[in-house]
Amino acid sequence: MISDEELYRQYLSGDETGLEELIRKYDNPLTLYINGYLHDIHEAEDLMIEVFSYLFAKRPHIRDGGFRAYLYKAARHLALRHKSIRRHHFCLDDLTKEPEGGKLVDEVIRTKERNQILHLCMGELHPDYREALYLTYFEGMSYRQVAEVMGKSVKQITNIMYRGKERLRGLLEREGITNAES
Structure with missing residues (x-):
């Protein structure tokens, strides 16, 4: 490759x-x-x-x-x-959050709810925590790459990741998700 x-x-x-x-x-x-x-x-x-x-x-x-x-x-x-x-615009998509009734299966509902809870909890994090966690877990970047993107040292990213994971774990537990892994 x-x-x-x-x-x-x-x-x-x-x-x-x-x-x-x-x-x-x-x-x-x-x-x-x-x-x-x-x-x-x-x-x-x-x-x-x-x-x-x-x-x-x-x-x-x-x-x-x-x-x-x-x-x-x-x-x-x-x-x-x-x-x-930019200016904030009203979006009709915000009003149509209802899932399609025919496609709702228990597992789909659980997965969607967990994803919504994760999204909600990520939104409550400090922006640095949210960005570092996103780049690491969703984009697969190393701490060095995250440090370069965010303009911070690797040590700072290590600390941000630790604090961000701890904060996210607490938020997820608050929402009833107790098996949140690091």
């Missing part, structure tokens, strides 16, 4: 397939990451495209092993900047 950095260098040398592979690999995860800031999937999709546009227009030098962290750091920067200048 070709590394992200090799695909990026492939693109820089004029082969468009490198760009296509990187976009295919990161479009959904990056959109979900940005959506964590904006809470608007359509805006998150637009910003994901903007992240790639910036990256490939500017063609920055990225060290080996650093492409993913660079990409998420750029996404974080754009999302924070966008969030600070």
Whole structure:
């Protein structure tokens, strides 16, 4: 399997397939990451495209092993900047939270409820805890990569992760989920 950095260098040398592979690999995860800031999937999709546009227009030098962290750091920067200048809009989707009756099976309901509780509890966390936990557990990044994305040291990320997991465990227990793993 070709590394992200090799695909990026492939693109820089004029082969468009490198760009296509990187976009295919990161479009959904990056959109979900940005959506964590904006809470608007359509805006998150637009910003994901903007992240790639910036990256490939500017063609920055990225060290080996650093492409993913660079990409998420750029996404974080754009999302924070966008969030600070955007206006909040009313969304009809917020009113349609009812699940479809024919598809409700006990396991589906339990899973959905647990996911909603997790989402609710993650929303109550300090933003640094939430972001570090998300990048580590949902995006599979190492503490070093998370540190690079968040602009912190690995030691700070270690502390943030410890405190974030403890806080999240407490919130989940409050909501009745007692088998929360670290």
